Amino acid sequence: xxxxxxxxxxxxxxxxxxxxxxxxxxxxxxxxxxxxxxxxxxxxxxxxxxxxxxxxxxxxxxxxxxxxxxxxxxxxxxxxxxxxxxxxxxxxxxxxxxxxxxxxxxxxxxxxxxxxxxxxxxxxxxxxxxxxxxxxxxxxxxxxxxxxxxxxxxxxxxxxxxxxxxxxxxxxxxxxxxxxxxxxxxxxxxxxxxxxxxxxxxxxxxxxxxxxxxxxxxxxxxxxxxxxxxxxxxxxxxxxxxxxxxxxxxxxxxxxxxxxxxxxxxxxxxxxxxxxxxxxxxxxxxxxxxxxxxxxxxxxxxxxxxxxxxxxxxxxxxxxxxxxxxxxxxxxxxxxxxxxxxxxxxxxxxxxxxxxxxx
Ligand code: F0G
Numbered sequence: 477x478x479x480x481x482x483x484x485x486x487x488x489x490x491x492x493x494x495x496x497x498x499x500x501x502x503x504x505x506x507x508x509x510x511x512x513x514x515x516x517x518x519x520x521x522x523x524x525x526x527x528x529x530x531x532x533x534x535x536x537x538x539x540x541x542x543x544x545x546x547x548x549x550x551x552x553x554x555x556x557x558x559x560x561x562x563x564x565x566x567x568x569x570x571x572x573x574x575x576x577x578x579x580x581x582x583x584x585x586x587x588x589x590x591x592x593x594x595x596x597x598x599x600x601x602x603x604x605x606x607x608x609x610x611x612x613x614x615x616x617x618x619x620x621x622x623x624x625x626x627x628x629x630x631x632x633x634x635x636x637x638x639x640x641x642x643x644x645x646x647x648x649x650x651x652x653x654x655x656x657x658x659x660x661x662x663x664x665x666x667x668x669x670x671x672x673x674x675x676x677x678x679x680x681x682x683x684x685x686x687x688x689x690x691x692x693x694x695x696x697x698x699x700x701x702x703x704x705x706x707x708x709x710x711x712x713x714x715x716x717x718x719x720x721x722x723x724x725x726x727x728x729x730x731x732x733x734x735x736x737x738x739x740x741x742x743x744x745x746x747x748x749x750x751x752x753x754x755x756x757x758x759x760x761x762x763x764x765x766x767x768x769x770x771x772x773x774x775x776x777x778x779x780x781x782x783x784x785x786x787x788x789x790x791x792x793x794x795x796x797x798x799x800x801x802x803x804x805x806x807x808x809x810x811x812x813x814x815x816x817x818x819x820x821x822x823x824x825x826x827x828x829x830x831x832x833x834x835x
Pocket of ligand 1 (some may be wrong): 514537539561562563564565566567575633663665666668669670718719767768795796830
């Protein structure tokens with residue numbers, strides 16, 4: 477196993493303050509690729525764009541980075557069960573890591589509003605899954621109360637152990653680029669991830685590995701954009717169910733991230749998200765779930781408005797894999813279902829459907 481990536485705790489042992497007696501629950505998360513996307517650089521009219529493809533984590537989203545640390549710490553403190561509120565990805569990660577640790581997981585999801593792939597993951601990893609008649613914000617309120625009053629351990633990103641694991645994505649970016657990007661964009665929901673990247677870059681500066689912050693941009697869905705409105709949104713609505721959040725828990729940390737890095741909050745409509753979702757798969761070869769297209773969609777919006785800062789190196793975190801929520805790829809830009817043509821089982825029939833002439 478000497479040459480295998482060892483997961484973020486073992487790879488960044490010292491920087492996570494781990495000691496030999498602390499348990500490590502890992503599925504080999506982290507070490508995700510930074511993929512160059514020249515088509516997107518052309519579209520945005522910037523020097524270079526890299527996609528940090530977090531869909532390559534074991535459960536298909538960035539949540540695994542924080543779940544390895546949160547579940548490991550929970551195990552170290554003697555927890556028997558973990559609880560998480562989730563729009564889907566956290567539930568998948570909590571279920572998988574709890575299983576690896578030999579613990580029970582309890583996940584609360586908004587009824588009818590989580591993508592099929594994510595639901596199947598939570599069920600596959602034998603989570604006790606409850607669909608709450610409410611939205612994500614209701615689920616989180618209940619999960620926090622359960623953590624306070626019952627013998628279950630909260631593993632949402634309000635648990636600081638989560639951000640510790642998630643900050644390693646900043647380390648990896650600096651490790652690979654050998655510098656900080658000028659601008660770094662990502663989707664913004666409950667605001668854990670932007671806070672974790674900010675923490676990671678802050679530590680990189682303290683260690684002297686970089687000298688300044690990238691501008692951190694958090695991009696919300698238009699119908700679920702409390703950071704744009706400047707106040708919680710009571711009834712968040714968007715097709716990007718992962719970021720359908722009206723009352724982000726890490727509000728202050730995200731504000732601080734924006735301020736200290738001279739970053740920005742932006743938003744994109746569902747139509748813009750789906751357009752970018754298609755662009756990333758069709759022009760960049762990277763298949764993500766619709767919410768994960770938010771970072772790039774927000775930058776494109778500002779490029780069109782003419783106020784995208786003049787920057788050279790851009791990193792965009794694409795947070796979750798397209799297979800999580802594949803239905804969107806099966807629709808065209810007008811929302812019509814795409815059905816591959818049926819042909820007879822012979823070469824002539826296939827060639828004629830393809831419009832091929834004999835050579
Ligand atoms: N992208 C994806 C794919 C997500 O699942 C989430 C959040 C985000 C972006 C936003 O990140 O909340 O740290 O600002 N998903 C959570 C969940 C809420 O329950 O899976 P954030």
